[in-house]
Amino acid sequence: MLETEELSKQFKGKIAVEGVNLHLERGESVGLLGPNGAGKSTTISMISSLIKPTSGDVLLDGKNVIKDPGKIRRVLGVVPQEIALYEELTAYENLKFFGRIYGLRGKALEKNIEEVFELVGLTDRQKDIVKTYSGGMKRRINIAAALLHEPEVLIMDEPTVGIDPQSRSHILEMVRELNLKKGMTVLYTSHYMEEVERLCDRVYIMDHGRIISSGTKDELKSILSSEETIMIDLDRPYPDLYNDLKQHDGILQTMETETGLKLIVPKGSRLLGELFQIADRHQAKVVNVHVQTPTLEDVFLHLTGRKLRD
Amino acid sequence: MISIFLLQWQRFRREPLLVLSFFGLTIFFVFFLAGSANTNQITVQTYLEDDVSQSSADEWLTVLNQSETFRFELTEEEDARSAVMNGEASLALQLRNDNYRILVTVDDQNYQLVNGYVQQVFQEELRLAEVESSLESVEIRDTIAQELEEPVLTVTSDTIAGDDNGFLYDARLHTLFGMTLFFSVYTMMFSLTNVAEEKRLGTWDRLIVSPLRKWEVYLGHLLYCFLIGFLQILTIFLFFEYVFQFNIGANFGAILLIIACYAFAIVSVGMLLIGLVRTTQQLQAVIPIVATAMAMIGGAFWPVEIVSNEIMIILSKAMPIFYGMEALKGVAYLDQGILEISEPLAIMFLFGVFSMGIGINLMERRAS
Ligand SMILES: Nc1ncnc2c1ncn2[C@@H]1O[C@H](COP(=O)(O)OP(=O)(O)OP(=O)(O)O)[C@@H](O)[C@H]1O
Numbered sequence: 001m002l003e004t005e006e007l008s009k010q011f012k013g014k015i016a017v018e019g020v021n022l023h024l025e026r027g028e029s030v031g032l033l034g035p036n037g038a039g040k041s042t043t044i045s046m047i048s049s050l051i052k053p054t055s056g057d058v059l060l061d062g063k064n065v066i067k068d069p070g071k072i073r074r075v076l077g078v079v080p081q082e083i084a085l086y087e088e089l090t091a092y093e094n095l096k097f098f099g100r101i102y103g104l105r106g107k108a109l110e111k112n113i114e115e116v117f118e119l120v121g122l123t124d125r126q127k128d129i130v131k132t133y134s135g136g137m138k139r140r141i142n143i144a145a146a147l148l149h150e151p152e153v154l155i156m157d158e159p160t161v162g163i164d165p166q167s168r169s170h171i172l173e174m175v176r177e178l179n180l181k182k183g184m185t186v187l188y189t190s191h192y193m194e195e196v197e198r199l200c201d202r203v204y205i206m207d208h209g210r211i212i213s214s215g216t217k218d219e220l221k222s223i224l225s226s227e228e229t230i231m232i233d234l235d236r237p238y239p240d241l242y243n244d245l246k247q248h249d250g251i252l253q254t255m256e257t258e259t260g261l262k263l264i265v266p267k268g269s270r271l272l273g274e275l276f277q278i279a280d281r282h283q284a285k286v287v288n289v290h291v292q293t294p295t296l297e298d299v300f301l302h303l304t305g306r307k308l309r310d
Numbered sequence: 311m312i313s314i315f316l317l318q319w320q321r322f323r324r325e326p327l328l329v330l331s332f333f334g335l336t337i338f339f340v341f342f343l344a345g346s347a348n349t350n351q352i353t354v355q356t357y358l359e360d361d362v363s364q365s366s367a368d369e370w371l372t373v374l375n376q377s378e379t380f381r382f383e384l385t386e387e388e389d390a391r392s393a394v395m396n397g398e399a400s401l402a403l404q405l406r407n408d409n410y411r412i413l414v415t416v417d418d419q420n421y422q423l424v425n426g427y428v429q430q431v432f433q434e435e436l437r438l439a440e441v442e443s444s445l446e447s448v449e450i451r452d453t454i455a456q457e458l459e460e461p462v463l464t465v466t467s468d469t470i471a472g473d474d475n476g477f478l479y480d481a482r483l484h485t486l487f488g489m490t491l492f493f494s495v496y497t498m499m500f501s502l503t504n505v506a507e508e509k510r511l512g513t514w515d516r517l518i519v520s521p522l523r524k525w526e527v528y529l530g531h532l533l534y535c536f537l538i539g540f541l542q543i544l545t546i547f548l549f550f551e552y553v554f555q556f557n558i559g560a561n562f563g564a565i566l567l568i569i570a571c572y573a574f575a576i577v578s579v580g581m582l583l584i585g586l587v588r589t590t591q592q593l594q595a596v597i598p599i600v601a602t603a604m605a606m607i608g609g610a611f612w613p614v615e616i617v618s619n620e621i622m623i624i625l626s627k628a629m630p631i632f633y634g635m636e637a638l639k640g641v642a643y644l645d646q647g648i649l650e651i652s653e654p655l656a657i658m659f660l661f662g663v664f665s666m667g668i669g670i671n672l673m674e675r676r677a678s
């Protein structure tokens with residue numbers, strides 16, 4: 001129902017987004033994944049008619065909506081990346097206002113406000129001034145404000161940044177529910193791989209303003225079907241060992257983790273023995289070794305040679 | 311549009327301190343500056359010797375009260391005496407037929423001033439009376455008055471205060487108009503920072519991606535700022551008119567129209583500023599500079615007439631506050647009607663239209 005065609009944006013000649021093609025079917029939950037500065041927010045801003053693309057189109061049900069954004073604005077609910085609320089007002093007053101600007105009035109407005117408060121689990125705090133809320137609660141109201149007019153498509157830009165695991169879990173649960181029970185189409189932006197794995201049917205991976213890969217979770221993982229991941233935990237960092245492994249022909253990708261090293265190697269390669277020998281040579285103490293099937297995080301590493309999060 | 315407008319009032323209700331402080335500051339400054347202009351007048355309690363008739367006393371008082379410096383008030387002898395005794399007044403004046411006495415406790419500066427003045431008035435009057443009786447002509451006063459009005463030779467002396475020569479100036483009204491217009495600039499422009507604030511906080515983006523049209527968002531904000539400025543000026547005028555007996559002129563419709571045009575011009579200049587600066591902090595720094603400079607150059611603090619520098623005079627014509635002051639003074643001093651002040655009104659309006667156009671344009675260009 002919603003798609004973009006060769007969407008591009010330059011800021012003063014600097015390319016932020018280039019040739020992005022996305023499509024969302026009704027009722028789908030789609031993830032847009034990418035590291036900082038990949039162009040996720042810029043893409044979303046163009047879809048939601050906040051900024052005009054340098055070139056390319058946004059289509060809603062096959063109709064171009066860039067010239068006449070009125071149509072898409074009613075259909076979309078947009079959750080901005082930063083908390084955008086009137087902090088000196090109560091949560092209730094905020095929601096009432098955001099409902100009103102979508103044309104809701106009277107009983108319908110009250111009913112929706114009540115429902116949305118229930119959904120985000122803040123019914124008993126609704127008369128409190130937003131300033132007094134915790135970060136996680138503000139995030140939930142930030143989402144609630146985009147749900148009042150019961151949008152057909154919900155676009156969320158990293159809605160869980162900087163909050164506690166509990167609030168985060170609540171939010172993910174809530175979005176899943178909206179998608180499954182209410183059939184809301186969801187475009188979910190994140191640089192947390194596990195959120196997207198949990199929430200989305202299909203994923204676009206973005207880097208440096210371009211879509212570098214896309215597909216269902218399984219399709220993406222099958223990119224790595226011929227590969228496996230070896231996690232090596234060490235008692236401390238060994239830079240020489242890391243450099244040595246990086247130059248090893250049999251290893252596709254090497255990177256440092258918090259506890260040691262992560263290697264991507266061709267499936268079935270019998271490297272473990274050799275690895276221990278190399279570690280010995282550097283007098284490195286191996287605490288733990290674990291071989292696993294790839295995650296989306298590994299897909300990203302494979303595609304870009306970089307970690308998703310810095 | 312209404313939603314945006316109402317929202318601003320809601321936010322104002324939660325954090326009214328800034329606006330209310332400008333309101334309070336205006337009243338404070340007008341009260342003390344204009345109040346002190348008032349106390350320059352020396353009040354002299356005046357009582358009569360028993361054989362002085364009420365009508366001749368009234369005549370004397372009328373003549374004496376022609377001075378701006380003194381105010382002679384008729385009281386009972388007892389009251390006047392006890393006032394002097396108790397130190398409430400430093401002196402009192404007793405009127406006699408063709409003569410006077412001054413009751414003093416100390417020989418202070420006021421005594422010198424009052425005595426000098428009263429003496430001069432009595433001597434002049436007595437001399438006139440003498441001439442009158444010797445010529446046996448009652449018209450002599452009129453003739454002299456006529457001669458004075460059409461003198462053979464005019465000597466004009468310009469002084470800084472220029473109270474009686476040069477231009478019209480009423481210290482109290484000038485303070486009221488100047489201070490009120492000056493502080494209302496703060497109220498309106500600081501209220502406008504809501505727009506810049508919304509852009510910083512991101513709520514602006516929420517409004518833009520909603521079905522609201524952009525002009526509705528702007529109009530809601532502008533209407534709020536306009537109205538809060540309008541109401542502030544109006545309330546302060548009414549307050550001083552009715553509580554402190556300031557005489558701001560009989561033409562209330564004209565006053566309302568002036569306030570409206572002025573508030574529109576200032577809100578527009580505010581939009582221009584938002585269009586020119588990059589951040590809310592810059593805006594908050596620029597507002598006091600603009601407000602003060604505009605008030606100084608535009609003649610809100612002191613009359614433009616006392617400025618002799620050509621450049622400053624030309625600059626004053628570029629300040630909307632100048633036209634606000636001109637129009638208000640026209641109505642208050644000269645009883646001018648809407649037609650006579652249509653020029654300053656039109657200039658303020660056009661000023662507003664241009665600043666608004668440029669301001670919104672700049673802002674939109676930055677956004678894209
Ligand atoms: N208004 C702007 N003016 C100039 N450059 C911009 C502007 N907005 C974004 N950019 C640039 O465009 C690129 C993409 O930014 P964008 O915010 O879309 O990334 P993102 O994927 O959302 O990153 P993050 O995960 O940090 O939110 C960045 O290099 C950024 O510096």
Ligand SMILES: [Mg+2]
Nearest residue numbers: 040041042081
């Ligand atoms: Mg972003």
